[in-house]
Amino acid sequence: MHNTRLVCDNIYWIGASDRIVARFENMFPLNEGIAYNSYLILDEKTAVIDTVDNAVGGVFLENIEYLLQGRTLDYLVVNHMEPDHCANIRNVVLRYPDVKIVGNAKTFKFLEQFYDGISVDSYLLVKDKDILDLGSRKLSFHLAPMVHWPEVMVTYEEKNNVLFSSDAFGNFGALNGNIFSDEVEFNVNEFRRYYSNVIARFGSNVQALLKKIHALNPKIIAPLHGVVHVGSAVSSVLNLYHLWSTYQSECSGVVIAYASMYGNTAEVCQKLATYLAMRGVKDIQIFDVSHTHPSYIIEKVFKYSNLVVATPNYNTRLYFPMESFLSELAFLNIQNRKMCFITNMTWGGTALAQAKEIFSKNKNIEYIAEDFNIQSSMKENQISELTCFADAILESLKEK
Ligand SMILES: Cc1cc2nc3c(=O)[nH]c(=O)nc-3n(C[C@H](O)[C@H](O)[C@H](O)COP(=O)(O)O)c2cc1C
Ligand SMILES: [Fe+2]
Ligand SMILES: [Fe+2]
Secondary structure (H helix, E strand, O other): OOOOEEEEOOEEEOOEEEOOOOEEOOOEEOOOOEEEOOEEEEOOOEEEEOOOOHHHHHHHHHHHHHHHOOOOOOEEEOOOOOHHHHOOHHHHHHHOOOOEEEEOHHHHHHHHHHOOOOOHHHEEEOOOOOEEEOOOOEEEEEEOOOOOOOOOEEEEEOOOOEEEOOOOOOOOEOOEOEOEHHHOOOOHHHHHHHHHHHHHHHHHHHHHHHHHHHHHOOOEEEOOOOOEEEOOHHHHHHHHHHHHHOOOOOEEEEEEEEOOOOOHHHHHHHHHHHHHHHOOOOOOEEEEOOOOOHHHHHHHHHHEEEEEEEEEEEOOEEOHHHHHHHHHHHHOOOOOEEEEEEEEOOOOOOHHHHHHHHOOOOOOEEEOOOOEEEEOEOOHHHHHHHHHHHHHHHHHHHOO
């Protein structure tokens, strides 16, 4: 059954949500599902902006048919060639054989790699800033390479100032009838988890895109996942993307990520958190890397200024879940963070050196306290050392 909403002025949302899928990219847990957005513009010419994942192809195709009311589809704009958005291109072409597929050179390269049987005669090749006239309005195309794939572009509708932003400004979570940011309590934690895990590695590319977006000055940002940003949310999400793409924290605060098999390293972290709380630190975030999916810990590291890493030696090296969390965090290009380390050694190993080596290429990582080492378990005579460790963290929180 068709299920659409008007965005504005003959621009319709024709996407759908999937609450069955457990993980995004088969990796990131989805507790509230995911939305695949697509948009249809009715003008003298008709255009669809991106398609949807296979999981929701049925309703998407019904939506197009319902809104077109027998008209033909003139254009299918492909901003992104990842299968969660391009999986229905063939189905659209089969139903509307005269449709022109609008993309850049890389779009068509990937299209041919993923799918057979789409005629080159249907291609409408565009370059950066090219314009497509739909009648009463024009669309312009703006390349956004590596946000987060090479072929990505964004499409701007100039009459209503709508930016179709591809995966940028997307969010996890299904939509619940409410598709606009001013209709929901916006889940900024999930918005940050999406950015920090899916897009964060490409900060300089995001900066380049932000420059183009500021010149366009959109009033509405319509991404491929999550709510459509309207009103004051537009500047809010642009500001967040600026902070995150320059790897600045949003606020002072402490994330403590630990690995622990028998609880001794965990105990030190709990005690440290108590000392920090007694010193007035609020909203302390403790994570067990074996328990919490790294995407949630990475999200909090992108929010806060400080990270405490606590890890035992394991077969003389880093405990594997800690190694994979730290490696992913470093690969996502984390910068400008204040870090300190707690290690646990019963007989020896290089876990600490390995942890520091992982961040050796990340810019402006500051070690703000002496390493705190325990041998198997923390002892009474180490309390003053741990209070100094807490004091050093507190001092660093006061600096900007
Ligand atoms: C499989 C295994 C490998 C270990 N390898 C090391 C090691 O290489 N070096 C070391 O000092 N301790 C090693 N340990 C001992 C840990 O330091 C000890 O188990 C300690 O309790 C771990 O901290 P936790 O209590 O927070 O889990 C190892 C322990 C296990 C179970
Ligand atoms: Fe994508
Ligand atoms: Fe996507």
